Amino acid sequence: xxxxxxxxxxxxxxxxxxxxxxxxxxxxxxxxxxxxxxxxxxxxxxxxxxxxxxxxxxxxxxxxxxxxxxxxxxxxxxxxxxxxxxxxxxxxxxxxxxxxxxxxxxxxxxx
Amino acid sequence: xxxxxxxxxxxxxxxxxxxxxxxxxxxxxxxxxxxxxxxxxxxxxxxxxxxxxxxxxxxxxxxxxxxxxxxxxxxxxxxxxxxxxxxxxxxxxxxxxxxxxxxxxxxxxxxxxxxx
Numbered sequence: 001x002x003x004x005x006x007x008x009x010x011x012x013x014x015x016x017x018x019x020x021x022x023x024x025x026x027x028x029x030x031x032x033x034x035x036x037x038x039x040x041x042x043x044x045x046x047x048x049x050x051x052x053x054x055x056x057x058x059x060x061x062x063x064x065x066x067x068x069x070x071x072x073x074x075x076x077x078x079x080x081x082x083x084x085x086x087x088x089x090x091x092x093x094x095x096x097x098x099x100x101x102x103x104x105x106x107x108x109x110x111x
Numbered sequence: 112x113x114x115x116x117x118x119x120x121x122x123x124x125x126x127x128x129x130x131x132x133x134x135x136x137x138x139x140x141x142x143x144x145x146x147x148x149x150x151x152x153x154x155x156x157x158x159x160x161x162x163x164x165x166x167x168x169x170x171x172x173x174x175x176x177x178x179x180x181x182x183x184x185x186x187x188x189x190x191x192x193x194x195x196x197x198x199x200x201x202x203x204x205x206x207x208x209x210x211x212x213x214x215x216x217x218x219x220x221x222x223x224x225x226x227x
Contacts, residue, residue: 034215043115043201043218044154087154089216097161098169099144099205099216101154 004088004102011108018075020105022088025069033064033071036087038104044087048073075107083109114138117202117219124226130189132222134202141208143185144216145169145177148199160185161208192226199223 005023012018024033032051036044048055050062050071061074075082087104118133136143144159146169156169158177166177174196178186185204189196200223203216 032213036216041221041223043203043220044216045218046215049215091212097142097159097167098156099159099212100156100170101146103151103153 003100004090006086006088006102006105008103009106009108011110012078013110014079015077018078018082018107018109020073020075020086020088020107021070022073022102023070024088024090027068027090031091033062033068034089035060035062035071035073036089038085038087047086078107078109080109080111083107115202115204115217115219117200117222119222120220122222122224124189124192124224126193126226128189128192128226130192130224130226132187132189132200132202132224134185134187134204134219135183136185136204136217137183138204138206138217139182140204140206140217141182142205142212143179144203144205145175145185145187146201146203147171148201148221154201157187192224194226197224197226 034049035047037047038044048060048062052064055062063072085104085106115136124130142161145157146154148154155171160166160179176188199221201221202219205212205216
């Protein structure tokens with residue numbers, strides 16, 4: 001199974017760029033990599049998804065090396081409102097349909 | 112925009128009661144999931160369903176069952192609630208057949224269940 005490993009927590013300051021790396025050594029050929037953001041008392045919400053190389057949208061970038069065994073979520077110029085838990089999720093097809101989350105990274109942005 | 116609706120935001124039940132948590136999605140998604148979330152443990156998969164009347168166990172199915180009689184509705188059932196089932200329960204859905212998901216999960220806002 002494509003288990004994911006992320007740092008448990010990270011601290012940053014407003015205006016800085018934050019990079020959160022997720023390792024997924026057993027990623028399967030069909031698997032996409034998806035990142036979610038979760039605020040307290042809410043369900044996780046989609047941030048970005050990619051398969052290889054680099055993907056960018058209006059809120060984040062996702063960097064995936066050629067071997068796809070890891071991925072890095074990049075949040076440019078974070079603000080206090082980016083304080084949340086971030087999850088990377090890999091898989092589906094190769095896990096019998098299961099979608100298993102890792103423990104997530106708790107990002108704290110300070111003024 | 113996809114909407115996943117969980118019937119209750121907060122629920123308080125007594126030990127031994129049978130509890131139903133309901134989830135409805137409006138985008139004709141084939142796949143639906145139930146997770147529970149506890150501090151320090153992240154999201155843990157209880158059950159999922161990839162089609163009507165189909166169900167598969169996740170990592171922590173003990174003490175739970177599910178029902179999917181219609182495509183849009185996925186119910187989580189606690190047959191006899193216990194205090195260790197006090198938790199946040201999250202429902203999610205995604206399109207895709209055969210366990211192949213190339214689209215993001217859509218989550219409800221959760222049901223915080225307290226069992227006393």
